[in-house]
Amino acid sequence: MFDINGLTKRYGNVVAVDGVSFRAGEGEAIGLLGPNGAGKTTTVSMIAGLLRPDAGEVLIAGRPLCGDTDPIKREIGLVTQDIALVDDLSALDNLLFFAALYDLDRPAARRAAADALDLVGLADRARHKVRTFSGGMKRRLNLAAALLHDPRILLLDEPTVGVDPQSRNAIFDNLETLKRRGKTLLYTTHYMEEAERLCDRVVIIDHGKVIANDTLQGLYRLLPASNLLSIELEDREGRVDLEQLRALPPVKTVEFADGALRVGVSDLAAATPFVLQWLVDHGHRYRHAVTERADLETVFLSLTGRTLRDR
Amino acid sequence: MTRAFIALVSKDLKLFFTDRRAVVLSLVAPIAIGSFFGYIFNGAGDRTEIGRVRRAQATVAVELPTRFGADAAGAFFGGGARKKAEVRLLYDPSRATEASMVQGILVGHVMQSVSKEMFTGPTGRAAIGDALIQLERDTTMRPDERGALQDLLHGAGRWNDTSRAAGSSGAGGGLTIPFDVKKEAMTSRRGVPYNGYAHSFAGMGVQFVLFMAIEMGLGLLLQQRDGLWRRLRAAPVSRGVLLGARSVSTALQSLFILFFMFLFARVVFGVRVDGSLAGFIGIAVAFSLMTASFGLLIAGLGRTPEGTRALSIVATLVLVMLGGAWVPTFVFPQWLQKLTVVVPTRWAIDGLDATTWRGLGFSSVAWPIVFLLGAAVICGSLAVARFRWDAD
Numbered sequence: 001m002f003d004i005n006g007l008t009k010r011y012g013n014v015v016a017v018d019g020v021s022f023r024a025g026e027g028e029a030i031g032l033l034g035p036n037g038a039g040k041t042t043t044v045s046m047i048a049g050l051l052r053p054d055a056g057e058v059l060i061a062g063r064p065l066c067g068d069t070d071p072i073k074r075e076i077g078l079v080t081q082d083i084a085l086v087d088d089l090s091a092l093d094n095l096l097f098f099a100a101l102y103d104l105d106r107p108a109a110r111r112a113a114a115d116a117l118d119l120v121g122l123a124d125r126a127r128h129k130v131r132t133f134s135g136g137m138k139r140r141l142n143l144a145a146a147l148l149h150d151p152r153i154l155l156l157d158e159p160t161v162g163v164d165p166q167s168r169n170a171i172f173d174n175l176e177t178l179k180r181r182g183k184t185l186l187y188t189t190h191y192m193e194e195a196e197r198l199c200d201r202v203v204i205i206d207h208g209k210v211i212a213n214d215t216l217q218g219l220y221r222l223l224p225a226s227n228l229l230s231i232e233l234e235d236r237e238g239r240v241d242l243e244q245l246r247a248l249p250p251v252k253t254v255e256f257a258d259g260a261l262r263v264g265v266s267d268l269a270a271a272t273p274f275v276l277q278w279l280v281d282h283g284h285r286y287r288h289a290v291t292e293r294a295d296l297e298t299v300f301l302s303l304t305g306r307t308l309r310d311r
Numbered sequence: 312m313t314r315a316f317i318a319l320v321s322k323d324l325k326l327f328f329t330d331r332r333a334v335v336l337s338l339v340a341p342i343a344i345g346s347f348f349g350y351i352f353n354g355a356g357d358r359t360e361i362g363r364v365r366r367a368q369a370t371v372a373v374e375l376p377t378r379f380g381a382d383a384a385g386a387f388f389g390g391g392a393r394k395k396a397e398v399r400l401l402y403d404p405s406r407a408t409e410a411s412m413v414q415g416i417l418v419g420h421v422m423q424s425v426s427k428e429m430f431t432g433p434t435g436r437a438a439i440g441d442a443l444i445q446l447e448r449d450t451t452m453r454p455d456e457r458g459a460l461q462d463l464l465h466g467a468g469r470w471n472d473t474s475r476a477a478g479s480s481g482a483g484g485g486l487t488i489p490f491d492v493k494k495e496a497m498t499s500r501r502g503v504p505y506n507g508y509a510h511s512f513a514g515m516g517v518q519f520v521l522f523m524a525i526e527m528g529l530g531l532l533l534q535q536r537d538g539l540w541r542r543l544r545a546a547p548v549s550r551g552v553l554l555g556a557r558s559v560s561t562a563l564q565s566l567f568i569l570f571f572m573f574l575f576a577r578v579v580f581g582v583r584v585d586g587s588l589a590g591f592i593g594i595a596v597a598f599s600l601m602t603a604s605f606g607l608l609i610a611g612l613g614r615t616p617e618g619t620r621a622l623s624i625v626a627t628l629v630l631v632m633l634g635g636a637w638v639p640t641f642v643f644p645q646w647l648q649k650l651t652v653v654v655p656t657r658w659a660i661d662g663l664d665a666t667t668w669r670g671l672g673f674s675s676v677a678w679p680i681v682f683l684l685g686a687a688v689i690c691g692s693l694a695v696a697r698f699r700w701d702a703d
Contacts, residue, residue, distance in 0.1 A: 045541070048541075048544075048545045049544075049545065050541055050544045050545060050701075051701050052701065068544075068547070068548065068549050068550055069312070069547050069548065069549045070547060071547060073545065073546065073547040074547060076545065078541065078542060078545040080538035080541045080542055081538065082537050082538030082539075082541075083537075083538055084537070084538030084539045084541060084542035085539070086322065086326065086539065088326055088329060088330065089322070089325065089326070093325075096318075097318050097322050098542070098546075100314050100315055100317070100318030101315045101318060101319075101543065101546035101547075101548055102315075102546060102547065103312070103314050103315065103547075104314075105314070142538075145542070146542075
């Protein structure tokens with residue numbers, strides 16, 4: 001549905017986006033992941049035609065976006081990171097206003113606004129001023145405003161920032177509905193769990209460069225171990241022979257820190273009793289053990305050596 | 312594109328008119344200040360208090376020396392050799408104009424009184440007798456000249472006697488100014504007095520409409536920081552439509568303020584469009600468009616709303632000051648009057664003055680309209696050229 005090739009944007013000496021390339025097929029949900037300042041919003045701005053790239057190109061349905069009034073813009077719906085609504089207008093008036101920007105006539109705009117309000121669950125608040133809405137309701141209306149002209153591509157720039165878990169869940173239900181309807185989604189976030197819930201494929205971006213671009217399964221395969229076994233030992237000094245433990249067949253990685261062993265394994269069911277028995281056999285007592293599934297956070301950590309949210 | 316343009320303009324107007332506080336302030340403030348200035352310039356201030364001697368409440372005081380009458384008469388008949396009596400005119404420095412008027416009135420009255428004394432009083436009679444004796448004694452004068460002068464003096468003496476016998480001690484007699492002056496401002500029609508409210512409402516209307524332009528410019532700068540601007544830019548709408556719609560909505564709001572102010576002035580203060588109505592509307596429309604372009608220019612040149620606000624307020628105040636919004640340009644010194652013909656606000660205020668209290672026709676405002684539209688085009692072009700679209 002869209003391709004971006006070698007997209008680059010500079011601000012003075014700072015390269016905000018550095019040769020970014022990826023594509024999204026029809027009905028595909030792509031997660032664009034990266035820490036704050038990685039270049040996600042700049043990339044989305046260039047795809048939406050808000051920023052002119054210094055190099056590279058954006059192809060929407062196979063053709064480049066040319067100028068402000070290019071009709072191809074109708075294929076794109078932008079959900080901005082900041083709430084893009086007029087506070088002193090009602091929800092319905094906001095939607096009718098945005099519909100007019102896409103040249104929808106009055107009856108079509110009213111139908112589209114009613115459908116969008118239904119989708120985001122705000123039909124009963126249509127006549128209320130946006131100023132009276134909660135943050136979560138504004139976020140849902142912000143999404144509705146991008147759907148009026150029935151775009152095939154939805155660019156979602158961190159659409160759940162600052163909302164409560166209930167509203168976030170509601171927004172995700174809406175997005176899953178849209179995905180089922182065949183919309184192509186580009187979802188930028190630094191919340192790994194959001195990308196894992198929604199996206200078929202994930203592009204990880206850091207310092208303006210793409211450092212990974214794969215399906216979730218493909219990304220997990222980049223990890224040496226897909227599961228982690230954390231074991232807190234009674235002997236906090238940890239006189240465990242780590243080399244011997246690492247040599248066991250189901251074990252992929254071993255670390256010891258703060259009195260806890262972190263053992264990376266692939267087959268959790270088979271490896272867990274094996275590792276615990278090995279510890280007992282070698283005279284180590286443990287307080288408790290927990291298992292964790294490797295996630296995108298682990299992938300990012302593995303690829304960059306840094307965590308996503310601590311930056 | 313038309314639908315988008317109309318939607319953008321409608322949205323701005325809806326936001327303006329639904330914000331009751333903004334509407335009330337936009338209308339009440341210029342009307343209140345315009346009424347104040349109109350009251351001041353309409354000559355409705357306190358009467359000038361004139362006293363014979365210096366008094367606390369007097370703004371102009373006249374101090375006459377003792378024996379003023381005798382000294383003045385002596386000086387009148389005795390020529391330049393006699394010492395003149397001195398009259399002191401004391402005035403509040405802020406009332407210098409009134410002091411000059413009092414001086415003129417005083418001179419007229421004294422001259423009338425002294426000349427009356429000459430023709431009807433004992434001093435004049437004695438002076439005629441002395442002159443006749445001197446003529447009799449003068450042997451150098453030709454007889455025909457002496458005869459003519461004697462006839463004249465005898466005639467004056469007879470008129471003196473007749474006036475005295477008739478008891479004409481009150482009005483009449485003496486030299487008076489041989490004409491009356493009727494002061495009348497050059498307004499639209501004879502008999503129509505100057506209405507200071509017409510100018511003050513024009514001035515304050517221009518000032519507050521320019522303030523609205525500042526708000527529009529700053530609003531655009533602020534909007535570039537939020538998501539709404541990104542969403543507008545993401546729509547298939549040209550930059551011309553985005554900025555043009557904002558200009559038109561601002562111009563319509565400006566027109567509304569100007570027309571409402573003059574409607575108020577018409578109803579309450581009797582301000583009329585005595586000249587060309589088309590010219591009045593033309594000036595109002597052209598100035599509103601220029602104002603909108605000025606707002607765009609603020610947005611185009613400004614970097615941040617915070618830094619731009621103070622600068623644009625100062626620029627606006629200078630524009631309205633030099634344009635004659637506070638005091639009419641006809642009270643400016645000549646050099647300043649010539650200098651300020653390049654100030655767009657002056658074209659607007661002069662144009663509104665021309666079509667209201669001056670009662671002039673369309674031809675008198677045609678050039679100001681052209682200049683205002685030209686300024687609108689220049690400001691708008693500069694604004695579009697300097698506007699930062701990639702403000703990400």
